[in-house]
Amino acid sequence: MSDSVWQRAIPVYEDRSVKKTFIFFTILAIAGTILAVLRMASPLGRYSAMNDFYAWGVWKTFNVMTLTAIGSGGLAVGVAAWAFDRQKLHVVMRTALVTSFLFYTTGMLALMVDVGRPWNLWHILLPWHWNMHSALLEVAVCMPTYAFLFLAFENVPLVLERYSYLGSDATRARIAGLEPVIRKIYPVMIAFAYLLPIMHQSSLGALMLLAGPKVHPLWQTQALPLLYVMAAGIAGFAFVIGTLLVCCLRYSRPLSTDVLGELGSLMSWLTFAWLAFRFVDIAVRGKFGLLLALDKYTAYFVLENILLLVPAIMLRSKQLRETPRILFMAAVSAGVGACLYRLVPALIAFIPARKANYFPSVAELTMTLGFIAAAIVGFKLAIRYFAVLPGPIADWQFAFKPATPKQPKS
């Protein structure tokens, strides 16, 4: 349907050897999982450095509040493709959806590990037990609903596709029967799939509102929910761009500078809008004077904005955003900037009423990194078994062929 070099999502079949990096990530993921099980069977203090002053450590502030921003590619690209009809983006939707699903899943895994009394989580099933005023309740209900209902639904077609090629005749018939149903409900489902993350990504920002004066005034603002959800959009675009560039180079696929440029351009405009909201908000609240303190908060504030502003300006040039190396650096910068903005008010600019320190323990960090590694391993497997990464239509001929019998060893 498109004239771009990317015409279709195609499984990775070129390279099926197991590489050292894959083994490394697998080991890290397993280590994280083992520690997670141990942690669930132990008091919370044994495996984390959290304390009564920094009661939320990296699991909540980084794995959940920060990394689900990276997992917002499904929201950002989806809204652009379907609500704003950027048709050329359809070809990268699957990359966005799979990364989103994996990062949301690992985020929720981190949330499970973080909760101190998980046996009481069943209250979530009974709406009359909910505290409707709590932003955390909104997150707790909305985030799993999104990930395991709407986002999972968006990922169903790519799973069905594989079995419509490789399954038995009966499977094929069943999948053919399902397809009209999926197409019938698709518009409603994706509308919910964009509404819900807009709600919980903004609620993640609203969490810090209740901490009031404990969050440094440069970050403590009524605009936190809005800035949080927009930062999720920026990080989502950035991560999809980065993933596409890394994977296409890794598996020697041609790059569609057209599609990548479009993603870069949208990310850049969103970043400008974010910066405008942020600076108007600080000006209205009259807090710019706090930057003269020249303390670590000034440094983080300047860093966040520079990491976002520089790529936003650079990507306004068509030539620059269609240069893969520049685009990659811009995406990394914007992604890190957006993630930093999500982390800082929750952890770094969070100042308890009493002097206290928190630095994650080795076990805590291993779990944090292990969950990310699990997402990477999951992605590696997903792009191999399913048509996720975009490529030229000529490559489709190799896709979903029944496995050839192994060569007998001579």
Added chain:
Amino acid sequence: MSGLSRRDVLKLAGLGGAALALPASLASASGGGPSVVPPHAVSMLYDATVCTGCKACMSACNATNHLEPDTGLSDGLHQMPADLNSRTMNIIKLYNDPAGSWSFVKRQCMHCLEPACVAGCPFKALEKDRDLGVVTWDGAKCIGCRYCEISCPYQIPKFEWDKFNPRIVKCQFCYEQRLKDGKHPGCTGACPTGAVIYGTRENLLADARRRIAGYPGKYYKDRVYGETEGGGTQVFYLSRVPFSRLGLPSLSDESNPHYATKVSSKIYGWLAGPAIVFALLFGSINRNWKHHEANRRDHEAEGHLPEQL
């Protein structure tokens, strides 16, 4: 092309933003009214100028609440916690500066009129009693998320980091143990000098004001801490040294929950905000989808590969 993208991104930002930003400006126009005081609000008045630091209230608190004394700083000899912790709901601390000014201070839950811990608690494990105004914790509902510790401006709730069945530990005004049966809480009953007394909020506030009026200039700024701080509390402090020296934060009159829900209560009222965003999204998606499906059918009829969702 870039002109189109600009408009689109502004729309994109507007979609999430309109619902959030518009009520924000409306909300800031309407100020926060005074907090509602429960009909039979119970209260504690601590007059730091009367306290002798005997710590009888501390052992009474631990005894009433069946808490093992924290003997950490005294080599196991007697109760001596460094601060409020998961074994200490009530503590007497000494502020002593080299210039010679000093004061004791008693710290425990303030039982806020608009408690941030209750506002944030997802499954209502922390609740404020409608009649007495006491803030209590229910272990059958708590998931151990520790949002109460994040949101409490006084840094009061503590978590049992070293327990398999961890509880949130904080003063509950001895509600279960004593208040329910009409008795005074453990600490006020044990105080030999009357430095901390128990009564209704109304009476104790009047009492505190009488003391200030009786001795002008004796008390810091002639003020009762807790009357308006963070929307008002049910524990009052009188002190001759600045409240900040006693570790009491200087807070605005607006409670954290009021600040935090100003905008969201408008957006989520009758779920109007989400409904508007959904209507906008669905309207646009449905239009584009129909167009997309028509193209797809044509495309597949021409014998191309099936379209990928």
